[in-house]
Amino acid sequence: MQGGPGEGKTILANQFCYYRAKLGERALYVTLLAETHNRLLRHLRKMDFMADTGDQQSVFYGSAFDTLRQDGLEGVLRFLMRNAKSHDVSTIVVDGLFALEESAETERSFREFINDLAAFADISGSTVLLLTNSERSTGSPEFTMVDGWIELNSGELECRSFRYIRVHKLRGSGFVAGRHMTRINQQGFHVYPRLESVAGDARAVAMREERVSSGVPSLDELIEGGFPYSSSTALVGPTGIGKTSLGLAFICQSTVEEPGLLFGFYEDSIRLERRAAALGLDLASLLESGAVEILNYPPTEQIVDHLAEDMLHAVRRRGVKRLFVDGVDGFRQAAVYPLRTGRFLSALISCLRADGVTTVFTAELPELMGGENAMQFTAISAVAENILLLRYAELDATLHRTLAVMKMRESSFAPYVFEFHIGQDGFQIDSRMSGTEGVISGLPHRQGRGENTDG
Numbered sequence: 001m002q003g004g005p006g007e008g009k010t011i012l013a014n015q016f017c018y019y020r021a022k023l024g025e026r027a028l029y030v031t032l033l034a035e036t037h038n039r040l041l042r043h044l045r046k047m048d049f050m051a052d053t054g055d056q057q058s059v060f061y062g063s064a065f066d067t068l069r070q071d072g073l074e075g076v077l078r079f080l081m082r083n084a085k086s087h088d089v090s091t092i093v094v095d096g097l098f099a100l101e102e103s104a105e106t107e108r109s110f111r112e113f114i115n116d117l118a119a120f121a122d123i124s125g126s127t128v129l130l131l132t133n134s135e136r137s138t139g140s141p142e143f144t145m146v147d148g149w150i151e152l153n154s155g156e157l158e159c160r161s162f163r164y165i166r167v168h169k170l171r172g173s174g175f176v177a178g179r180h181m182t183r184i185n186q187q188g189f190h191v192y193p194r195l196e197s198v199a200g201d202a203r204a205v206a207m208r209e210e211r212v213s214s215g216v217p218s219l220d221e222l223i224e225g226g227f228p229y230s231s232s233t234a235l236v237g238p239t240g241i242g243k244t245s246l247g248l249a250f251i252c253q254s255t256v257e258e259p260g261l262l263f264g265f266y267e268d269s270i271r272l273e274r275r276a277a278a279l280g281l282d283l284a285s286l287l288e289s290g291a292v293e294i295l296n297y298p299p300t301e302q303i304v305d306h307l308a309e310d311m312l313h314a315v316r317r318r319g320v321k322r323l324f325v326d327g328v329d330g331f332r333q334a335a336v337y338p339l340r341t342g343r344f345l346s347a348l349i350s351c352l353r354a355d356g357v358t359t360v361f362t363a364e365l366p367e368l369m370g371g372e373n374a375m376q377f378t379a380i381s382a383v384a385e386n387i388l389l390l391r392y393a394e395l396d397a398t399l400h401r402t403l404a405v406m407k408m409r410e411s412s413f414a415p416y417v418f419e420f421h422i423g424q425d426g427f428q429i430d431s432r433m434s435g436t437e438g439v440i441s442g443l444p445h446r447q448g449r450g451e452n453t454d455g
Contacts, residue, residue: 001131002143003152008163008182009131010040012152012189013093014059015049016129021058026089029061030080032068032096037061049188060087064094068103073113076100081120090126097132097142111141118145147171152182155336160301162336165191181303181336192305196340199347212322212358215249218429222405222414227386231409232349232359234328234380237390242401242422243362244326245279246388248272249427250360251324252281254291260322262294263311265330269294279426293318299327302334308348315355323352325361328380345383385409393419393433402433 003009017027031037040061044050062083067075084092094100104110121128130142143149149169155162164179176197183190211226220226227233235243244267254260262272269287272294276283286292295314297307307330315323331348332341352359363380381387387407393400403420405413420429 001129001150001152002133002136003131004133004135007152007154008184008189009152010034010095011044011047011184013095013129013131014044015047015188017059017091017093018049020091025058025091026087027059027091027093028080028083028087028089029059029093030083030095031061031063032065032094032099034096037063046186047188048186060089065099068099073100073104073109077113077116077120080117084120084124084126091129092121092126093129093131095131097130098135101141107141111145114141114145118147143169157336160336162303181305183303183306190306192303192309194340194344195305195308195351196343196347199351208356213250213253214246214360215251215253216246216427216429219246219403219427222418222429223386223408224411224413227358227360228408228410230353230356230358231385232353232361232383233386233388234361234363234384235388235390236363236365236380236406238365238392241390241392242420242427243390244275245422246390246427247324247326247360247362248276248279248281248283251292251322252276252283252286254286254322256289256291258321259290259318260286260292260324261311261314261318261320262292262324262326263314264294264296264326265299265333266327268296278424279422280424281426290318293320297330299330299333302330304331304334304336304340304344307331307334308344308351311348312351312355315352315357320355320357323357323359325359328361328363342382345380349383381407400433403429 001009001013014029017029020027031040034040060083062079064076064079067079071078080092080094083089100113101110104113117128120126130146132142136143146169148171149167151166151168153164153166155164163182163184165182166179167175167177176193178194178197180194180197181192183192208229210229211220211224212229213226214220214223235246237243247262251260251262264272267275273284273287283292287294293314295310297310311323314320328345331344332338335341335344349359361380361384384407386409387405389404389406391402391404393402401420401422402417404417405415417433418429419431419433420427422428
């Protein structure tokens with residue numbers, strides 16, 4: 001296990017030892033040139049994984065530094081074998097492997113030590129973790145002769161710092177290559193695999209030939225009764241146009257039998273309840289009955305794969321069938337590597353579809369008014385099976401809200417632009433607007449929705 005100071009090697013190794021202790025096994029943690037055991041344990045006692053272990057006598061700590069100075073590598077090997085046998089351990093951690101190499105007379109003697117230690121692990125059935133610093137070349141003996149090589153590292157992007165883990169080698173098994181974000185907190189060391197690298201195992205549920213109501217009857221008329229089951233729909237438009245209002249109408253159709261999840265970044269549950277009440281929607285009762293759950297994550301320095309993990313866990317924990325993601329741009333802001341966003345969203349939608357979830361998410365357009373740039377969608381359009389475009393149109397110095405169905409897979413739809421309003425009666429579609437160029441230039445005229453709306 002390779003990593004520089006402060007990357008989390010000691011925490012991860014101890015967390016592994018105490019996890020094995022919870023399973024009834026014993027572990028030996030041996031230090032060389034490292035902090036004293038009192039200091040080590042003083043900091044580790046704050047970690048939950050130590051508090052959760054009833055019998056802390058199952059992890060034994062020892063220092064082999066004096067043995068190294070007096071008896072060299074052979075003495076350290078005898079120290080490990082003797083203490084492993086006397087304590088009957090199945091896990092051995094050697095913290096400070098670089099000190100062993102620095103004490104070796106030749107590189108050959110260090111290779112022989114690694115080889116003998118590997119042979120002892122094989123014979124005794126023990127798992128051995130060797131912790132070393134990051135100042136090592138890829139040709140170092142500990143990397144070429146061991147069965148596994150794990151790197152703990154960190155990086156910076158503009159003002160943001162982040163941690164990651166990378167598996168370089170793991171004999172006898174497959175592993176997910178590349179960087180995976182990590183986090184250290186009071187619970188210990190956490191790894192969040194890249195969603196697009198592990199999402200391929202999802203098994204799709206049986207499809208149902210049915211429509212899922214949008215919560216707006218007049219909109220359902222335009223899309224053959226609602227959204228296709230387990231599809232993804234993007235509500236695209238500028239700020240204030242009504243995307244969240246339409247999403248609230250959708251999620252408030254949830255029931256205890258087919259629950260819903262509202263996953264957002266910008267508004268907490270109190271504000272959402274108040275907004276829903278202003279639309280005539282009783283979100284508060286749905287939350288109280290358990291038909292709807294709200295998860296809110298402030299758009300700070302989140303880990304995008306952590307967000308996905310929490311979302312999918314909440315979906316599977318409650319058997320969620322309706323999901324409203326308010327502000328999908330929050331995922332892009334959380335991504336350390338924004339170029340991942342398209343692949344990440346594709347993998348996330350694939351997992352949700354496999355779980356039989358019908359998803360509606362909002363996506364922001366920077367333009368308030370129409371125009372050529374207003375039609376330049378982001379990577380979201382590649383993962384959204386359905387797209388509803390909400391825009392402003394100016395008529396006689398008055399702003400009008402308009403809606404158009406841009407894309408609806410597996411069904412036909414009314415290919416027109418409609419005006420809508422939002423009030424105490426909720427989200428309501430009104431008149432069909434004719435003359436698309438007029439809408440963009442601000443010179444439309446309107447006609448009744450009943451004319452040629454059969455699509």
